Amino acid sequence: MSDVNSLTMDRPVEDSILNHTVQDVLGKPIDRVEGPLKVAGKATYSAEFGFDRLAHGFLVRAPQGAGRIEAIEADAAKAVPGVIDVIHDFDGFIRNAQQGGETEAPTMGVREVHYVGQPVAIVVAESFEAAREGAALVTVRMSAGDGDFGIEGREDEAEKPADGMIPAHSDAGDLDKAMADAAATVDAFWTTPSQNSAAIEPHVSIAEWQGDRLTVHGAYQMLSSDRQQLADALGLEEEQVRIVARYVGGGFGSKLGIAPECVAAAIAAKQLGRPVKTVMTRQQVFEATVRRSDTHQRLRLAADGDGRLTGIGHETIVSNLEGEDFFEPAGLATHFLYAGANRRVTHDIVRVNRTLSGSMRAPGEAVGMLALENAMDELAEALDIDPVELRRINEPEQDPSKDIPFSSRKLAECLDEGAAAFGWEQRNRTPGGLRDGDWLVGHGVAASARSNLLQPSRARVSVTPEGRAIVETDMTDIGTGSYTILGQIAAEMLGLPIEAVEVRLGDTDFPPAAGSGGSWGAGSSGSSVYLACEALRAKIAASFDAEADGLTLKDGHAIAGNRRVPLGELVGEGIEAEGAIEPGEMAEKVNQASYGAHFCEVHVHAVTGEVRVKRWTGVFAAGRILNEKTARSQCIGGIVFGIGTALTEELVHDERDGKCVNRDLAEYHVPVHADVPHMDIRFLVERDAAANPLMAKGIGELGISGAGAAIVNAIYNATGVRVRSYPVTLDKLIDGLPPV
């Protein structure tokens, strides 16, 4: 058992060792260490592990969105050559995926059907193709029930949910009076559609039993809690379950909790006494995993004649399955982004027979900041104040909802640097007033903010006599760069070249980590590596007979005074230590968030309404940047999500029966390369002592926050058309375009 160096963030760190180390590898834009494996096809993803006697499972979907299963007729399926069995367990299957971080199974039992596509059985065969053919031949007999398939027209049925990441409802002051007394107001409704994370790797689990112990190779983001969920679903102890996810092909929230394929594969594998692999098809990913909720948002702003906000109201209606508490926290950033004494932020749920709604990249800000930042644009126009200036005017000195200080906040600096780099002052201010041939040209700005979170996370780091370091934690790398930045942190702390650090992730046999979600992965798992290395530095100093403070580690050597010794010579048979970070009072005593500013230029075709984003400047402040390249990629990726949100992405459900209509990547339109312009991405220097010992804040969801609003503000500037229904497809613009 190794030593554990624990830190609970009850107070800001006084200093960070990283402020004094000299290896100079942290923050550098080094390439992803696993990149060559991925491009060579040698990074083994969860679906690619082979097993003797591996059987293939294919989920059978409920054909209707409401009702009760009377029978599952499987004779025809069982007659397909290669089909081994058709297995259903009405009580044991899970109805839907679980939310991230939950420690229990999601809603269990599938006899009652709550959405089209609910997995109700699994066909297991010798090949994927046979299983799929068998699944098509299974008849699921249902007695139809009454389903509610959309929010439209049912807004008055919305009910207050249990509090989630933020309170469902919060009120301060008197918003109605502020609106009545204001010099300028905005009061309008926005809608955003359901979305799907559309990660390139579909959901998959391979379940293998050894006696009463289960190993799952799965495509998941948060292995420690996934393991708890799966154990609970199967009636096992946590220790009986191991989950492995070496590489994950994107998650964006959709793989935070276990999904139906995981439990079905485990049950089938147990019954058959064979390992079972279940890969979801793209259509199943759309139907049976997680969607971002559609939202109906009312945004109210009240300001005095100088542009100072006196009131902010953000009332959101979302949808979810019966019995699910999660609500898209659209008002999350509204709580703290701008000043204003009178505030009302509410969330209510309408129950629908549709795929579970849960976390998708930046749950809350990704859609809530669309309405908020569009409304700020409208208010700026009403007041005839530059929208950058309006945001500057409303910079709060402290969290306006909780009366606690910000740990660090550089929104104004991001806006200033972005405006200068973009050439904001030179823009045309008259909507519809700038044209380039057939294209109407517009410019838009929006703020970006994403709450910074810390989660419990542990890691073990060892140093070998060869002077190499090994990092082990069940943290995942979902394409973000975890392997690389954790290696950089260990290399920086231990004075090693990055090549001398091996990072092992994605296995619950390793110490439990925060997992990838909520932009907390780098800060949380990185801190655990930091703490483990801090303990190792103390051991190295002791065996070097030096003070820890006086120890310099560089290029594989320990240096103190005039002595310089290879690190491997100081570790005997090898040393190891564990680091454990815990969130503490800093989560409550200060408001922690990353900030940024988006500036973009869009062209809108004057004839057709096609929108093309032509130019982007994004400036971000997220504490210490751990790798300039992966951080930049995170911001770009987030902004690309924002482009999709603004212009193309809409998961459509047929309002007659709740079927997911556009269930593939041909018709669910994420941006393609040609939709994405060159992006000028900049980071401001910042250190946040309240966040964690790295002094780094989250960045994975910062880019998406506000990005879509900047585009739609630019569309208004280009055309004079305000569209408050996302995505802004051309059909919503053409009526407002100049006559042809």
Next chain:
Amino acid sequence: MKSFDYARADSAEAAVADGGSEGTKFIAGGTNLLDLMKLQVETPARLIDISRLDLASVEATEAGGLSIGALVPNADLAAHEVVRRDYPVLSRALLAGASGQLRNKASTGGNLLQRTRCYYFYDTTSACNKRAPGSGCAAIGGFNRIMAVLGTSDQCIATHPSDMAVAMAALEATVVTLKADGDRRRIALADFHRLPGDTPHIETVLEPGELITHVELPPAPKGRQVYRKVRDRASYAFALVSIAGIVAVEDGRIASAALAFGGLAHKPWRDPAVEAALVGHTPGDAAFAVAADALLADARGFGSNDFKIPLARRTLIATLRELTA
């Protein structure tokens, strides 16, 4: 996916001799057929692989046009020197379709035969007269943003998704086939695809086993050529509206006009009334408006695709301006 038999044809003659039996389909690039087979929208019992037949060349015809082998990949056809020079509308249309990878694999003949992208056609549990005759049409009354506004029936409102075929319709291409009995047939592209009517599952005039061997283009047309595709994202999306236009202006008047439309109908759409409204007239918004009126006189939206009607009108007028500028 259902199991199927697979055979490789050694010659076109052997392919057609074998191809007419129930449940048999030809496969070339497979870029559409394989997807549909995985979903069991298509369930052939037998595939005859024609991809190795000697039909992958582009050659000049005696008439001064081009003969395009049915297996010429879309990418090669788009890049062909003569196509780029003399038939730029075709090159542009091809490059507006799919993605680079798909264009490398997709064949000329297969492109003409690709199936609709109607969402409900793809879902085997939805009503669809095209996939399951007599089951109904879920797109009518459902989400029909990408569906047709011209030539629809109460049985089907699907569109044909090809860009290439739209350009070929404007170019007045001829589809050359080999029939099961060994006879050759020449079919004007405009007559090749059918409107849905009461039989939306029958999409072309091809007989069982009949194989497309070539597509012939007439000599290069006079005038300017434009392919304009309007879609929801900048690439890799099917047309909401597309227009292949070839217009010649002589002595201040429109001497000839060929206009074909994608995204609007069950087939590449040509309407003689549109061209009649233009030929002989002075190019200008007055004539263009009459042409647009002619195109859309019988257009009918189904809810979420209503926007296609004004979009087609605006796009046509702007494209005619470009063609006659």
